[in-house]
Amino acid sequence: MVRARHLLLPLLLCLPLAHAQDPGDHAHGAHQRASSPSDPSPVVVSLAPAARAALTRHTVEAEAHGRTLRCEGVSLPALLQVSGAMPDTPLRGAHLDRYVLVTARDGYRAVFSLGELDATLGNRGVYLVDRCDDAPLDAASGPLRLLVPDDARPARGVRQVEGITVVAAP
Numbered sequence: 001m002v003r004a005r006h007l008l009l010p011l012l013l014c015l016p017l018a019h020a021q022d023p024g025d026h027a028h029g030a031h032q033r034a035s036s037p038s039d040p041s042p043v044v045v046s047l048a049p050a051a052r053a054a055l056t057r058h059t060v061e062a063e064a065h066g067r068t069l070r071c072e073g074v075s076l077p078a079l080l081q082v083s084g085a086m087p088d089t090p091l092r093g094a095h096l097d098r099y100v101l102v103t104a105r106d107g108y109r110a111v112f113s114l115g116e117l118d119a120t121l122g123n124r125g126v127y128l129v130d131r132c133d134d135a136p137l138d139a140a141s142g143p144l145r146l147l148v149p150d151d152a153r154p155a156r157g158v159r160q161v162e163g164i165t166v167v168a169a170p
């Protein structure tokens, strides 16, 4: 009896470790990175006029501080899709741990998850606009800014957009 207990205790202590190291457990993925390691990260998205020229232009209205901005530009998910930074099919696990980091010249930053942008998931409309109220944006706002008309506050309407990258969460 004493002998059996000596064998059982070390065995029980090993169980959680053995479970965590079981490759079958990783396949079910609770803590495993979803993206394939072969997917590049970060992916830098070109903001050059040529990269945006082929995309449908949308008219977008958004409220900021009681004022309605009427702007024109392209859809952010469409830009990510033509850039190869986001699939143009419903997202699968491999891309659900990715986010878009938008940076501005003044250091302001905001993120959107790819899942938030996917039309079959969050379906959040996010637009990269270059004209508002029938004029190009001035230096305080542009030349490019984001508009997120369905956000309840305008805080992610990043002005002075400088960079857009898609990043796999670490």
Ligand SMILES: Nc1nc2c(c(=O)[nH]1)N[C@H]1C(S)=C(S)[C@@H](COP(=O)(O)O)O[C@H]1N2
Pocket: 064, 065, 104, 105, 106, 107, 108, 153, 154, 155, 156, 157, 158, 159, 160, 161
């Ligand atoms: N680059 C940059 N973008 C920014 C901000 C900022 O400080 N810097 N402030 C945000 C916040 S908090 C708001 S409410 C809106 C205000 O947009 P508006 O200047 O067009 O009114 O801009 C957003 N975009």
Ligand SMILES: [Mo]
Pocket: 154, 155
């Ligand atoms: Mo704000």
